[in-house]
Amino acid sequence: MDEKFTKPYDPRATEARIYTEWEKSGHFAPKKDGEPFAMMMPPPNATGVLHIGHALGLTLEDILIRYKRMRGYAALWLPGTDHAAIATQAKVEKEINKKEGKHRHDLGREELLKRIGVFVKESRAIIEKQIRVLGASCDWSREAFTLDAARRSAVNTLFKRMSEAGLIYRGSRIINWDPRGQTTISDDEIVHEERPGKLYTLRYAKDFPIAIATTRPETKVGDVAVAVHPEDARYREFVGKEYDAVFCDVPIHIKIVADAAVDPAFGTGAVGVTPAHSYTDWEIADRHQLSHEVVVINELAKMAVSGRLKEKKTNEAREIVVEWLKAEGLLEKEEETLQNIATAERTGGVIEPLPKLQWFVDVNKEVPGRGKSLKQLMLEPVRSGQIRIIPEHFEKTYFHWLENLRDWCISRQIWYGQQVPVWYKGEEAVVGEEPASEGWVQDEDTLDTWFSSGAWTFSTLGWPEATEDLKKFHPTDVLETGYDILFFWVARMILMSEFALAEIPFRTVYLHGIIRDAEGRKISKSLGNNIDPVETVGKFGADALRMALVVGNTPGMDSRIDEEKIRGYSRFANKLWNIARFILEQSAQVGIRIRESAPGRSAESYYPSPTFPPELAGTREWKGLEVLTKDVTKDLDEFRMYVAAEKIYHYVWHELADKILEESKPILNAADQAARQSRAALLRALLGRALKLLHPFMPFITEEIYQSLPAKDAEFLMIANWPVI
RNA sequence: GGGCGGUUAGCUCAGUUGGUAGAGCACACCCCUCACACGGGUGGGGUCACAGGUUCAAGUCCUGUACCGCCCACCA
Numbered sequence: 001m002d003e004k005f006t007k008p009y010d011p012r013a014t015e016a017r018i019y020t021e022w023e024k025s026g027h028f029a030p031k032k033d034g035e036p037f038a039m040m041m042p043p044p045n046a047t048g049v050l051h052i053g054h055a056l057g058l059t060l061e062d063i064l065i066r067y068k069r070m071r072g073y074a075a076l077w078l079p080g081t082d083h084a085a086i087a088t089q090a091k092v093e094k095e096i097n098k099k100e101g102k103h104r105h106d107l108g109r110e111e112l113l114k115r116i117g118v119f120v121k122e123s124r125a126i127i128e129k130q131i132r133v134l135g136a137s138c139d140w141s142r143e144a145f146t147l148d149a150a151r152r153s154a155v156n157t158l159f160k161r162m163s164e165a166g167l168i169y170r171g172s173r174i175i176n177w178d179p180r181g182q183t184t185i186s187d188d189e190i191v192h193e194e195r196p197g198k199l200y201t202l203r204y205a206k207d208f209p210i211a212i213a214t215t216r217p218e219t220k221v222g223d224v225a226v227a228v229h230p231e232d233a234r235y236r237e238f239v240g241k242e243y244d245a246v247f248c249d250v251p252i253h254i255k256i257v258a259d260a261a262v263d264p265a266f267g268t269g270a271v272g273v274t275p276a277h278s279y280t281d282w283e284i285a286d287r288h289q290l291s292h293e294v295v296v297i298n299e300l301a302k303m304a305v306s307g308r309l310k311e312k313k314t315n316e317a318r319e320i321v322v323e324w325l326k327a328e329g330l331l332e333k334e335e336e337t338l339q340n341i342a343t344a345e346r347t348g349g350v351i352e353p354l355p356k357l358q359w360f361v362d363v364n365k366e367v368p369g370r371g372k373s374l375k376q377l378m379l380e381p382v383r384s385g386q387i388r389i390i391p392e393h394f395e396k397t398y399f400h401w402l403e404n405l406r407d408w409c410i411s412r413q414i415w416y417g418q419q420v421p422v423w424y425k426g427e428e429a430v431v432g433e434e435p436a437s438e439g440w441v442q443d444e445d446t447l448d449t450w451f452s453s454g455a456w457t458f459s460t461l462g463w464p465e466a467t468e469d470l471k472k473f474h475p476t477d478v479l480e481t482g483y484d485i486l487f488f489w490v491a492r493m494i495l496m497s498e499f500a501l502a503e504i505p506f507r508t509v510y511l512h513g514i515i516r517d518a519e520g521r522k523i524s525k526s527l528g529n530n531i532d533p534v535e536t537v538g539k540f541g542a543d544a545l546r547m548a549l550v551v552g553n554t555p556g557m558d559s560r561i562d563e564e565k566i567r568g569y570s571r572f573a574n575k576l577w578n579i580a581r582f583i584l585e586q587s588a589q590v591g592i593r594i595r596e597s598a599p600g601r602s603a604e605s606y607y608p609s610p611t612f613p614p615e616l617a618g619t620r621e622w623k624g625l626e627v628l629t630k631d632v633t634k635d636l637d638e639f640r641m642y643v644a645a646e647k648i649y650h651y652v653w654h655e656l657a658d659k660i661l662e663e664s665k666p667i668l669n670a671a672d673q674a675a676r677q678s679r680a681a682l683l684r685a686l687l688g689r690a691l692k693l694l695h696p697f698m699p700f701i702t703e704e705i706y707q708s709l710p711a712k713d714a715e716f717l718m719i720a721n722w723p724v725i
Numbered sequence: 726g727g728g729c730g731g732u733u734a735g736c737u738c739a740g741u742u743g744g745u746a747g748a749g750c751a752c753a754c755c756c757c758u759c760a761c762a763c764g765g766g767u768g769g770g771g772u773c774a775c776a777g778g779u780u781c782a783a784g785u786c787c788u789g790u791a792c793c794g795c796c797c798a799c800c801a
Contacts, residue, residue, distance in 0.1 A: 005760090008761080008763065009763090192797090192798080192799085199800095199801085212801080213800090213801060214801060215799095215800095215801070216801085227801095262800095262801085263800055263801085265800090266800045266801070267800075267801065270801095271800090271801050272801075273801095274801095278799065278801080279799065280799065280801080281799095281801085337800095339799085339800090339801095340798080340799065341799085342799065351799090353799080391730095393729065393730070394729085396728075396729065397728075397729060397730095397796070397797085400727080400728055400729085400796090400797070401728095401796090401797070404727095404797070404798075483795095483796095484796095486796095487796095487797095514795095518737085520737095551738095551739090551748090551749080552737080552738050552739055552748085552749080553738095554738085554739075556730080557730085557731085557738095558794090558795085559737090559738080560737060560738090562737090564737095564749095564750065564751095565737080565749075565750080567763085568749065568750070568763095570763070571761095571763040571764090572763090573763090574761070574763045574764095575760095575761065575763075575764085577760090577761080577763095578760045578761035578763095578764090579760070579761080580760085581760050581761080582760035582761080583760085584760095585760070586760090634741090635741080638741075640741070642739075643739075643740090643741075646739075646748070646749085649748095649749090650748075657760085657761085658765085658766095661760075662765090665759095665760095669759095
């Protein structure tokens, strides 16, 4: 028996070494033959370090890929990182500001990008190391980055083809402007906060016939209409009439329109319509051919009007307007209310809706050759079951989101990211590649990071080239990710893949929940309750962390983790270590037969291992393990990793150790040599099988023990055959 | 306002197609027995939120109620 077994199991002495051996062996890459099984790693943001949520995802993915690899698939798990445009730029800008007191405009575009480039390179190196520490058996030879040359080329092509298909357009539309980040953001990057506010009831002028209610009186200088409900008898006589007024020094022209979007029961039942600074008002203006041009707030969230409001911040302007209303006797009511404020997720800035010239993806227009809109193409594969979402109820959430989906604004006014591939010269514009002639200027905006990561399932496989990988591995099989990016990412991947390849990006979507701390609180920087996966691995080992993350972690459900749970599984690792020690000791003592492999006989013919005497197949112990094998296999096939992990744990500790080993002691200590040998062989076979079943979950310790077995059926447990019954 | 979850042992959670309630931790008592004290043995503890219904049988299916949570949504 190996000397190492005399000491308690120490993951620190084994994990790094084993990972290196695996990686060197080349078995992380899919083998040449066999049915393909592919999974893309959700690329972590290149903004620093991995958190415990990443560890959960990586563990689940690694369990799946290891299982499939052992089942004989050409298993591809492709790793990568995401440039995470806004998040990354914001982080680097913040650091520069803190250290040097400089802003991005002090540095200039080129210098800032250089600095971000350095930061991202470091971040990526850290992340790659962390992924290894967790034992992730991904194919590093195919590693991708959302902003490397191949991915840039894919995104350019995608942009060009979508433009040619008429699905990308540039237009002045109302967008979510983040004055703090000085950029547009998508609907999904907004978080709503409930804050106390005031609801003012006012008139534009003394002789104006209708009072309106608003929480933002300062925007009223941008009003072009008052909308009332068509059925509202109170105001019917005014519909169609037009009025002029001077509101707080600003001349305004107001038309009364009837629109069903107005709730007659709210406020006065009349809404001041500010098309340039409100989504719903923009739509009302559309329906009544009203002007969108009256812009009264600029990108710095200051008033873009003349008079006393000139250049005032919106909150200052509000006070001025209210004073003016009071002085003029136009304020009829002032009530306390709660209002939902839209804020930018990344910067916390209060969103100011503004019309701006932006690039959009049209989700309602028919895709040429498909006879359907992108929205429909996103909907159908999920509805038909071609794409399966686990847990199933997220399909409803997905449909609900799609129903409310608007055109996707894909341009961002930040510098880090892939620049919009459009070049202008005077009135001319060229999409795709920079023209050879001189005088062309590229669009200054960059693309939403999800435009690039939306192409992840195929840009990673070499698209637009018709590569072997693309042919073999797309559509991919499983996408494992957190439910919090179902809309951001999963939906966009379906859109992109349907457009670019006219096929689904993946067959199964497995959504894991959010990891919370022991008190059930979300992990956050401000709470300081982060559990650093690498630190934890250093303390308890990757195997223990993986088990703690996976056991009982049902898809779509949030889960809690604390050190006690992880410690429990590090004890389990030690338990397994001692089980191995005992069995190897006993088999060495009594001696068990190892059948020599003969030419022409494959390892599989030594079912289930070279030391397995066929007569043991009928024993109660072996049959019990066969049942477990069947169960675990079925659980993994049906994505119940959380159940499978627990079952094996329970088997190893409470069946194999507590019962079988204890029952074996008298037999092994008796005089009957044949009985002793037979029992030792049985234990040896049980151990071998248990190691295989446990390997996807606890890859390091199982591999380490496997390497000490007197007879192995493969070079590494990682590529040994999964027992199939 | 719309949608989606959750409510099972003191705590954290499982419970796959309906068939007499499970795990881990914690707790109580015993044991340093020659694989392991990072251990072993024994044991206590639940009217499965509530109210109806379907069924021979419901934690599991249906209806409703309460509480907790999440997501979406600019009643201005």
